[in-house]
Amino acid sequence: MKPNLYRCIFQVHRWTGLTIGMVILMMALTGVVNLFRPQLEPVVNRDLLTVPTCSERVPLDVLGETARAAHTGGRLDYIKLSAGEPGAARMPAARVRFDDPQFDVYMNPCTGAVIDERARYGGVLGTIEQTHILRFSEEKWVRSITGVCAIIFGIVLIGGGFYMWWPRRGGYGRALKLDARLEGRARSMNRHRIAGVYGSLVLIALILSGLPLVFEWYRNGLYTLTGSSLPQKPPKSAPADRDSPRVSMEAFWQKVQALEPNPAHALLKYPGEGPNAPLEAYMVARGASHENARSLLFLDAYNGKVLRYTPYEKASPGFKLYFWMISFHTGSVGGWPMKLILLFGTLMVPVLAYTGIRSNLRRRKSPAAAAAAVPLMPVGVKRIAFEAADIKSFELVSATGALLPAFTPGSHINVSIEDGLQRQYSLCNDPNERHRYLIAVKRVADSHGGSRAMHELVEEGDLLSISAPRNHFALHPAAGHHVLVAGGIGITPLLCMARHLLSIGASFELHYFTRSIEQTAFHAALSAPEFVPHVSFHCAIERGRLRETLHPLLSRRATDAHLYLCGPCGFMDLVEEMAAAAWPAGTVHVEHFAANPLALAGERKPFEVTLARSGGTFTVPVSKSIVNVLAERGVCVTTSCEQGVCGTCLTGVLEGKPDHRDAFLSPQERSAGAKMLVCVSRASTPHLVLDL
Numbered sequence: 001m002k003p004n005l006y007r008c009i010f011q012v013h014r015w016t017g018l019t020i021g022m023v024i025l026m027m028a029l030t031g032v033v034n035l036f037r038p039q040l041e042p043v044v045n046r047d048l049l050t051v052p053t054c055s056e057r058v059p060l061d062v063l064g065e066t067a068r069a070a071h072t073g074g075r076l077d078y079i080k081l082s083a084g085e086p087g088a089a090r091m092p093a094a095r096v097r098f099d100d101p102q103f104d105v106y107m108n109p110c111t112g113a114v115i116d117e118r119a120r121y122g123g124v125l126g127t128i129e130q131t132h133i134l135r136f137s138e139e140k141w142v143r144s145i146t147g148v149c150a151i152i153f154g155i156v157l158i159g160g161g162f163y164m165w166w167p168r169r170g171g172y173g174r175a176l177k178l179d180a181r182l183e184g185r186a187r188s189m190n191r192h193r194i195a196g197v198y199g200s201l202v203l204i205a206l207i208l209s210g211l212p213l214v215f216e217w218y219r220n221g222l223y224t225l226t227g228s229s230l231p232q233k234p235p236k237s238a239p240a241d242r243d244s245p246r247v248s249m250e251a252f253w254q255k256v257q258a259l260e261p262n263p264a265h266a267l268l269k270y271p272g273e274g275p276n277a278p279l280e281a282y283m284v285a286r287g288a289s290h291e292n293a294r295s296l297l298f299l300d301a302y303n304g305k306v307l308r309y310t311p312y313e314k315a316s317p318g319f320k321l322y323f324w325m326i327s328f329h330t331g332s333v334g335g336w337p338m339k340l341i342l343l344f345g346t347l348m349v350p351v352l353a354y355t356g357i358r359s360n361l362r363r364r365k366s367p368a369a370a371a372a373a374v375p376l377m378p379v380g381v382k383r384i385a386f387e388a389a390d391i392k393s394f395e396l397v398s399a400t401g402a403l404l405p406a407f408t409p410g411s412h413i414n415v416s417i418e419d420g421l422q423r424q425y426s427l428c429n430d431p432n433e434r435h436r437y438l439i440a441v442k443r444v445a446d447s448h449g450g451s452r453a454m455h456e457l458v459e460e461g462d463l464l465s466i467s468a469p470r471n472h473f474a475l476h477p478a479a480g481h482h483v484l485v486a487g488g489i490g491i492t493p494l495l496c497m498a499r500h501l502l503s504i505g506a507s508f509e510l511h512y513f514t515r516s517i518e519q520t521a522f523h524a525a526l527s528a529p530e531f532v533p534h535v536s537f538h539c540a541i542e543r544g545r546l547r548e549t550l551h552p553l554l555s556r557r558a559t560d561a562h563l564y565l566c567g568p569c570g571f572m573d574l575v576e577e578m579a580a581a582a583w584p585a586g587t588v589h590v591e592h593f594a595a596n597p598l599a600l601a602g603e604r605k606p607f608e609v610t611l612a613r614s615g616g617t618f619t620v621p622v623s624k625s626i627v628n629v630l631a632e633r634g635v636c637v638t639t640s641c642e643q644g645v646c647g648t649c650l651t652g653v654l655e656g657k658p659d660h661r662d663a664f665l666s667p668q669e670r671s672a673g674a675k676m677l678v679c680v681s682r683a684s685t686p687h688l689v690l691d692l
Helices: 003-035 037-044 060-070 123-132 145-165 184-213 216-225 249-259 317-329 335-365 367-372 450-456 488-504 543-554 569-579 626-632 667-672
Strands: 050-052 075-082 090-092 094-099 103-107 114-119 265-269 279-284 294-299 306-310 376-388 391-398 412-416 422-426 437-442 463-467 481-487 508-514 535-539 561-566 588-591 607-611 617-620 650-655 675-677 687-690
Touching: 003 037, 003 123, 003 145, 003 335, 037 123, 060 075, 060 094, 060 103, 060 114, 060 249, 114 123, 145 184, 184 216, 184 317, 184 335, 216 317, 249 265, 249 279, 249 294, 249 306, 391 450, 412 437, 422 437, 422 450, 422 488, 437 450, 437 488, 481 488, 481 569, 488 508, 488 561, 488 569, 543 569, 561 569, 569 588, 607 626, 617 626
Parallel strands: 481 508, 481 561, 508 535, 561 588, 607 687
Antiparallel strands: 050 090, 075 094, 075 265, 094 103, 103 114, 265 279, 279 294, 294 306, 376 391, 376 463, 391 437, 412 422, 412 463, 607 617, 650 675, 650 687
């Protein structure tokens, strides 16, 4: 899968779900009610829809005239009659509909009395149906909204979802099962994926069967697909003269019953406008395959002659397919088993909405997403100074003149340099200063681009984009004494700490190890009188004598002292090793600028990673990192330093044991094995399951 294509599909899928998906959710929830409306309506509107069973009916012309007297607006459109169940105590009421606006008068067919009158979409269930199809206007564009949304849902959400779900290396069993072991966002995405896979099979059928109700072009396409002719126009009546009387509705009804004895449902339309309009009826026989298995009848409105009669059995394949799809869409095919299947598929929509939104919110809360979502602010480079050989300091001020966000000692900022390149730099100045940030950058020969760009491309007066400060290296609030140990450029966060501790009068000492005075950054600042009692410089100490120098410092610890360490990996490893005997866990705090090269160069074996949310399983060869492999498969993991230092790519581990090669996680976090930095770390077991 191409990464750019995957990312594009993911973003379109995600934002479509958050927009069009809301319309689909509304349609699903109202559709559930409509699915069971035939069972709900007799309960909710028993006295409106049914009357006591009788053996004799009032002539239909009487029903029509009585309805016209009760409702003076509009034109008589049709009378609908339904047969009751044999031996039942109650039978369906007759319904007389008026058009413009559509209004129904419910009548007792036995007595001819008006039971009640109601707008077509009146009542709770009628309003739900109206909402389901957005029938609040007769404008075609309004009525087509549901169809358009359904098509987008089918193509973008279902089609795109299947594309992203499809396991590229097998593993269909895992991709089709709920995983009870997952938690957090991985759990939500697992549920989202499973609901989408199983629910989409039903939802696609509902979409395809619902579109004929919205689009004429789709309906006509069904006839073309089946090789059927499009529906013919209604035949015309031929009046003897302008004043010729029309056939009564009761005579029409008798004709209908002669052709279709005792139908389950019959709808008898009054002649339309114009002298040539025919009488039209559709009938559904008892025991028909579905409630829309319609037989059509057209009569001459003046002489009662049959102009056209098409029993359902002899209808064209296109006609049968069209009305079967309508019945399928409304749950009238297949009885209760099909209703339950449609209910399952429809209820998957709210499940998809819930899990999709929940996983999106959890994504924003995840460490990697949080790092990616950090807003950038513009700053100006006010001053650049050489602090030591190959080390420059950069004084940054707000581009708008406003105060910069507050920060705490040990904080760092992300600096966006060029072409999306971001690097983290510790703040060196006193946290009390809100008018500026001060960072220092050492030019590294094997730089990945950050230090080179800062030294060669950035000039005074330039604008840069930075993040708000974040702190993974804070002073311990319970410490009574602070021992700061810096090596080389590792002075940057410790200088900030020293300035803060000095300003509040706290007890501290700073030991600064460098190769020479020329390579000692901020030497002049740390040589100021206020720092002299606290600062010790250790320059040009041979490696063999380094242990002798460190031993008095690390071999004993005051009861409430905490140790803070930052510098080159080899130097830090030595300090941590020597401090292990006297300094308990939790009293040593470290900040890395790069991962340990020995850890990165350790034994490398191929292993597999499975993505709990994306569903794929991929092999990570010895020559590539997890991030590299996932990027090739279109799975984007946000990174920044790509050296295991910044923590941007921090990812949850659900199964397997990571081989930690980073410089970010604490020993306790590494032992827990619940997360790893996928830019550099690998696997100690043959298989990992990641929260991705």
